[in-house]
Amino acid sequence: MIKDSPTWLSVFLAVNLINLPNLAYCFTPCFTWLGLTLWIFSIALTLLACVFGMRVRLLLWLAVPLVLLVPACLASLFSIQSLPTTFLILALLETNQTELSALQVQVFFAGLGTLILGLLYVWFVKTRVPAGFRLGPVARVLVVLSLLIPISYDMIASGHEVGLAGIKQRCLSTFPCSTFYGAYEAFDIRGRVQNRRDLLDNLTITQEQAFKEETNRQVHMLVIGESATKSCFGLYGYDRQTTPLLERTPGLLTFQNVSCTAPCTLIAVPSLLTAAPPGKLVEATRQASLLTAYKKAGFKVYWLSAQKKHGTYDTLTSIFSADADEDHFISGKFDENGRGAYQTAWDVSLLPLVKRILDRNESKVLFVLHTIGSHGPYPARYPPELARFPADPQTVMDALFRISLGGIATPEELALAQNSYDNTVCATDFLLANLINEVKKTQASSWVYYVSDHGENTSTARFGKFLHGMITRQVVEVPTLMWLSPAYEKAHADKVAALKTHLKTPFSASCTFHTLLDMGGLSCPDFKKERSPASPGFAPGPRIVCDANGFIIDYDKQFPVQPDAAQAGLQETSDKAPKIAAELQRP
Template identity: 35%
Template structure:
């Protein structure tokens, strides 16, 4: 055996190799998060001492590495996220995504993250391989070395703990409002912040799992004010990953809305922002009275489908996303008719056009009062798999790997998904128009998307730090001629409010109820787009710890 190989297989090498690769996220985050030098030193020094202490607890170094596998996994996960978003620690939302994302979607994403996976494999697979070999060979670290390194680690921990405590004085809580950095271990020191977020994710999962028990006896006390014999149909379409800047209706240079741009009764709302850049947070707010600054309502109240049902409407929920035992599922299941059209199918080709027959069938049943919610797959990555090959307008739309060099092709594919959405919405409007009754359709998206748009090279969405791209969403509203005749004041207000700016998650619930003439104490009329006195207030964003924070904190208007 060569001296070089003997050194590589030595427990001393593995000891320090482990500490170094575990510290890679600490060093990287100290740079990407823009923290002061004093905080960056703490972010590296204290974890380095901790990792040294943990590795010195056993002479069986190879086994110890595998015992610390959660730390290795989080380090690899963290580096993938930094590749995707450029910054941000593993957040609560990321952990929830792990348990709510369907396997096909996850594999689809991994297939297109080759550079990030190569980095992870180079850093962490050799570590686990060498550790496995040393474990199998029963290789041990000398006890005297371990004791020496353990003493050094304990002294370092004590000193760095005092140093870290001093940062709480130097950067106190509350100063962030004055534009200053505030220091908190649970926010700023990896991996402590990761484990803190994991705990919050477990608590959120528990709340979600017990949601139906908590709201079992909840009632909106909803009352219908429109004539009982009037025929009404309302459709709420929840899009996925669609940003308004790629809609022709919003001034985009490409013809991505060839059908809707000719629709006379369409109201296009400008200056619309979502209150979350994640599906599992945004959609529940769209379907309930909960908002970023009043989020706890989600845990104790039912959703918009239940409210319409109480008011005498037949309700339906049709989703092109797979069920994942989340709030979205539970809120959808409050409808009379529920279909997850991809349930039980293994496919990555989620075509939203497949929702149309379900709507047509529901309309054909002749309900006097009908409310339908559609949950689309929309423009979710991989964009290329959201529309049929024959319907691709912008080419080439490959390759699809998540690399800045592929932005032109990724943008072509993304724009094709917007064209597909345009077609589906136009078909829905045609269906409603043919009903010859008071009807309305409201469309918005859960969040937007980053597509390597600027020098930050951000991609996808769901980063703990929102951007102007992944919070940018459209909001479109169509009303039928019959609805216009019966509700001229409401339609007039809807049109007058179209350029005042909207927080979609706050306004959809009260707007839909108001349009349908449904009264309930849960309806906050100041947020409704039907209100003649409607004004956009402070824009809020639901941060990773479920706190409503002004969106301006991230420099977003």
């Protein structure tokens, strides 16, 4: 091995050229030990075929196509601090010419880099790596150990199942597997979106006579909240004035006992928009959504989102945006400076967009607004002028960081974080009151329905303060509101009367699809009238919640009604240990 040292060095350099994205990832945006272990793992993985006797130079020749992808991966890494993932590839596939022009500098350097690196690699392998060179026994052992040590560590530390999952995770976190898998998933998701278009063509929809004969303009709106807990809404008895505008909104219906379908967005939102049961994500992507049904019934359907279109926690939700006639995502755009930044807009920035669409005077309109609501980091969710409680943004961010470390935050830091969370609710109050006002101005026959995807633990939580992803009362019990226009109340008094009898009835947010179809007098094969509180025969069924790990629980059995505890916002855990969903790692 010693006498082969120059060859060894050449092989090491050539393998590192292939794995340059993994090496760069160690230091982007700063050095991490995890990045270092992934880089070693990726080097060993590249050389795995040589352990079984393959000549090294043959392997390096076969890797030429990978080397050609390296500059593009580096451009991605330096632009958005991420190797190309499913979501970046999807974003690029859907990026229009104008948005792409923002990335022209990266595209130019990636192209130039591809040419230079490709030529350099070919010259290097041809001149420095002997044709017959194979790995010796010591090198083979080193490669095998580099693969086995991290896998064994995962298995010993966390068990067989986690260990196996760790192998997949390590492969999918490193170039080139991450890029190929990302491309595969991106095209798979685009295929599913295409299938949803076929769903629309094949959907059979019927409408009640009273709605067919309606001569009023019809403007309806579903607002999907984010991480809003009922216990911090003044409307629900919170001792702070967080919803003053909604409290002054005449005729607002406040549903007192609605549970979410899951404690994280990814699982919760599909079961609001479709008839699929909580947790059945694939089933949801194959079913007609609320948007499909209204579109088929002749409504112009708009999806307006303050969340990103693509990202680990966004893409599955955004599949449903393809059901709309128009979708607008005001966050996560490539910015004008070509930094590919994922900025998040405020929810209130959706208001001008709503106004512009309403000015089109279309006779039948359905809006679905997907808000960012009260998702952390809280100071980023509201403009300063909507803050009612003192919360200096940087101090709150520091406090949230210390709280996330568990148990070391002071009472002052908890109070500060609570102030900031409450300010997000104030911003939601402002948004909803203004949306209702805009819809009211149209004098149309309308409903505006607000339901949060799930709640959030607050400062009173025993564990997981200011997080979601686990099953607690504050996470599961969500604010749910409905406003009806005078024209709607007059034309459909029977539905309004039924709704008013169910303000205290416990039901699941999985009734949303059925409720809102019923509110438009619509029916389709997946529709169940008995799941709508607007129907006299409302039979809500058990309140099923799918936890972040896919386990199904009956909420009322695990959390028997204890009104005093619920009112006080006390946290009771399920019999499982608290599970922090992957969503919690979202920035």
